[in-house]
Amino acid sequence: MKFSWITKRDDPKTLKKFLNAQGISHRMYRRLKTNGGEFLVNNREVDGTVSLHDGDRIEVIMPDEVSDPNVAVSDGPIVVVFEDANWLVVDKQAGLTVVPGPANREDTLVNRIKGHLITERATDLVPHIITRLDRFTSGLVLVAKHQLANSLANELLAAKTLHKRYQAVVSGTGLKAHGMIDKPIAKDPEGFGQLIDDQGKSAQTEYWVRGEFVDRTLVDVVLHTGRTHQIRVHFASIGHPLLGDALYHGPMDEGISRQALHATELQFVDPFSTKEFKFESQLPADILQVVH
Numbered sequence: 001m002k003f004s005w006i007t008k009r010d011d012p013k014t015l016k017k018f019l020n021a022q023g024i025s026h027r028m029y030r031r032l033k034t035n036g037g038e039f040l041v042n043n044r045e046v047d048g049t050v051s052l053h054d055g056d057r058i059e060v061i062m063p064d065e066v067s068d069p070n071v072a073v074s075d076g077p078i079v080v081v082f083e084d085a086n087w088l089v090v091d092k093q094a095g096l097t098v099v100p101g102p103a104n105r106e107d108t109l110v111n112r113i114k115g116h117l118i119t120e121r122a123t124d125l126v127p128h129i130i131t132r133l134d135r136f137t138s139g140l141v142l143v144a145k146h147q148l149a150n151s152l153a154n155e156l157l158a159a160k161t162l163h164k165r166y167q168a169v170v171s172g173t174g175l176k177a178h179g180m181i182d183k184p185i186a187k188d189p190e191g192f193g194q195l196i197d198d199q200g201k202s203a204q205t206e207y208w209v210r211g212e213f214v215d216r217t218l219v220d221v222v223l224h225t226g227r228t229h230q231i232r233v234h235f236a237s238i239g240h241p242l243l244g245d246a247l248y249h250g251p252m253d254e255g256i257s258r259q260a261l262h263a264t265e266l267q268f269v270d271p272f273s274t275k276e277f278k279f280e281s282q283l284p285a286d287i288l289q290v291v292h
């Protein structure tokens with residue numbers, strides 16, 4: 001895959017620093033150099049120390065990310081919301097694990113995306129999951145289709161300019177119309193989940209009430225940190241666990257047997273085109289049926 005830029009007056013004046021500003025870290029530069037990548041200035045192959053001038057044409061040729069033989073190919077379906085040369089946005093169903101692990105190495109979202117890429121005859125066959133979801137959480141997942149997109153997406157995450165929004169159905173009523181749950185989270189040393197712990201990592205969850213029913217509440221949620229199970233742990237900690245969330249003691253007799261949590265929105269400025277991207281996903285049927 002080839003990427004190219006034209007240098008401008010205010011750009012860094014050495015190739016390595018210029019590439020770093022484009023999302024190619026020094027570590028990625030070394031990896032590309034070792035694995036067959038090429039760096040050209042005005043059609044001449046150079047190294048990272050070369051000096052640049054205004055109007056220079058910079059080209060980076062990245063080697064293909066070849067298929068990992070240890071990652072199985074699945075022909076299971078995926079729901080594609082958006083796709084271009086850099087990004088894939090899919091609407092994940094509840095119950096589908098995102099990445100291969102001991103319990104499932106054959107038919108996860110990654111395995112299915114790999115099958116999708118092979119069907120498309122893509123040359124980069126390593127899906128980079130950017131917005132990972134729990135197995136039983138449904139909704140939008142952003143995937144980078146090559147290593148530069150992965151690097152730039154991680155920069156968006158670090159800068160908190162990749163915006164994600166969720167909807168959840170929590171048990172009980174009486175929540176404030178708008179609130180912030182600010183409680184540190186740590187791994188439960190005696191179980192599989194997480195818990196609130198003063199010695200844990202800082203975690204903030206902002207929410208807005210969207211609908212209140214007899215014994216449950218529909219909320220919009222934005223995470224200001226990305227802790228494991230953050231939404232589930234935080235709402236359980238204030239006495240409003242998610243419907244269907246057995247791990248955090250949510251009610252299991254309210255018409256849904258998995259946590260009522262859905263990733264509804266992704267929004268970011270595409271670093272390749274500078275266009276504003278916004279993707280939305282409607283609540284699936286199993287969540288809709290418990291808020292009617």
